Amino acid sequence: MRLLIADDHPLFRVGLRAALEREGFEVVGEAGDGQEALNLCLQLLPDGVVLDVRMPQMDGITATRLLREQRYRGLITLLTTFNEPVLIQQAAYAGADAYWxxxxxxxxxAERLRRLSQGQEPRLRAPELPKLTAREQEVLQWMAQGLSTKEIARNLHISPETVKDHLVRLYEKLEARNRVEALERARSLGLLSV
Incomplete structure (x- = not known):
């Protein structure tokens, strides 16, 4: 299997290349950023590309999306230290096959790459986002700004009891026990507008 490796840390690239070549893969190219990876991948047409998620010039998720738009059919694997649901979702929507x-x-x-190429490793799928109603989304946004239940009720022109009902449903949907957990989960899922 011919592979291209892209990571902005040269030492990581060298180590990864050596490890993959020891495992029988042919590394046909290396890139230090997403733009270089995109160009090299379209030029060399490897069987697969291993991209770092966070790189200068262009990140791995954007490079994935652009490769798929250019009809690149090889495997795209994203490697990262960031296991955030919102990034996994973005990677899946961009067309990545794996996020490891x-x-x-x-x-x-090496074993997972082999299994992925043979269709024996599950492909990346976007995590299901909780479906919030418009009102729950409003309550969440006000909560993120630090407003109390009474202040949220005043801003939304509803009773504090109704706000509490929305909070109970929000906690349930976000699998949270309190405001702090709900806000952390909402942020990690990309449900809070900046």
Whole structure:
């Protein structure tokens, strides 16, 4: 299997290349950023590309989307230290086949790449986002600004009891026990506008 590796840390690239070549892969190119990876991938047409999620010039998710728009059909694997649901979702929507931790041992990464190429490893799927009503979304936004239940009720022209009902449903949908957990989960899922 011919691979292209893209990561902005040269030492990581060198180590990954050596590990993958030891496992029988042919590394046909290396890139230090997403733009270079995009150009090299379209030029070399490897069987697969292993991209870092966070890189200068262009991140791995954007490079994935652009590769798919250019009809690149090879495997696209994103490696990262960021296991945030919103990033996994973006990677899935961009067309990535896998989103794995950089902490995988080289042998495990090689095995998963082999299994992915043979259709034996599950492909990346976007995590299901909780479906919030418009009112729950409003309550969440006010809550993120630090407003109390009474202040939210005043701003939305509803009773504090109605706000409490919305909070109960929000906590349930976000699998949270309190405001802090609800806000942390909402942020990680990309449900809060900046």
């Amino acid at each position: 931790s950089k902490e995988l041992p080289p042998e495990a990464l």
